[in-house]
Amino acid sequence: MNLLELFDVVWRTRNLTVAGEQLGLSQPAVSHALARLRRTYGDALFVRLPRGVEPTPLAVRIAPVVSDALRAIRDTLAKPTFEPQAARRHFRMAMSDIGERFFMPRLWMHLAREAPGVSCECLSPGLDELQQGLASGEIDLAVGFFPGLGAQIRRQALFSERFVYLAQKKHPLLRGDGGAAALRHTPHVLASPPGSHHLAAVERVLMRRDVRVPIVLRVRSFLSIGPIVAETDLVSPIPSNLAQIIAGHLPLRLIEPPIELPSFDVCMYWHRRFDDDPALGWLRRLMAETFGTQAPASSRRATRQAMSHAH
Structure with missing residues (x-):
């Protein structure tokens, strides 16, 4: 040389x-x-x-x-760069049905404005497939709650999520604070999407000896919870961000859980091989700016407002 x-x-x-x-x-x-x-x-x-x-x-x-x-x-x-306005890139992102409903509308608004040549594809792989996809680069980013992905997978928390109850506007559960006793006589519908690890922790609380709620219906998608609860006397604990969206479109109210339910961190995950990839770095920054620690604060305020209207 x-x-x-x-x-x-x-x-x-x-x-x-x-x-x-x-x-x-x-x-x-x-x-x-x-x-x-x-x-x-x-x-x-x-x-x-x-x-x-x-x-x-x-x-x-x-x-x-x-x-x-x-x-x-x-x-x-020379250090590679990523110019969003001129880029032609297809991102493949792993997330749940909740993730698609919560993240994609706002994310796409940003992409359409800042990176018009970028397209996205949402995937819902199993844990093994997700690990392999992140390592190979076939999956660019996973967003949600995916514990146990291994030491090679980077993790960045976006916000902490919690469960609230969704019920009809005049549901008896809205009247007073009966604690666990109120839940024991209230039929529940639970969503159990494949690979949703945090839901097992919620169900363990609901099935404790001092609680023992009646679970009369199980569905595979959180997105079907809203219509079911709106047309029945069932209630359901669901993540607060999704509950807020659903309650804005159906005659439903959000209820603070009478018992303590576990919370969980919503995170971004990627393989350490792609730490310095400029396109993926830009996407991670966009996700953090759009949904990071400031977003949950506004979400909690909106959730409290929705709950106050219920009373």
Whole structure:
């Protein structure tokens, strides 16, 4: 590389002294390096004249190739960048049905404005498939609650989520604070999407000996909870952000749980191989800015307001 750099500078300057100054080499070092180049190519390459040097026919022939090769190598040393407005990129993101409903409308508004050439695809893989996909790059980012992904997976918390109850506006559970006793006589519908680890912790609380709620219906998607609760006397504990969205479109109210239910962190996950990928770094920053620690505060305020209206 050093010899080719010398060749390129001598070719451009036609002066050995100037070439040495640009490369920080002494005159003897320049002469020694040029001698090595001549032995390597079996050609004089540059011939001294009264004013500088002139290239031989072989030097003229190889000069563009050397210049292009050096440029290509320098480009590999330049830090890659991501320009959202000009980018053409397809992101594959793993998230639950709740994630799609909560994240994608607002995320897409930002993408349409800031990165019009970017498209997204949502996936719902199992844990093993998610680990492999993040490692291979087939999945760019996972968003939600995915414990146990391994030491190679990076994790960044966006916000802490909690469960609230969703019920009809005039449901008896809204009247008074009966604690666990009130729940024991209230039929429940629970959503159990595949791979939702935090739901097992909620169900363990609901099935404790001092609680024992009647679970009369199970569904696979949280997105069906709203219509079911709106048309029946069932209640359901669901994440507060989704509850707020559902209650804004159906005649439902949010209720503070009479018992303490576990909370969980909603996080972003990616493989450490892609720590410095500029496109994925931009996407992670966008997610953090849009849904990070400031977003939950406004969400909690809205949830408290929705609960106050119920009473």
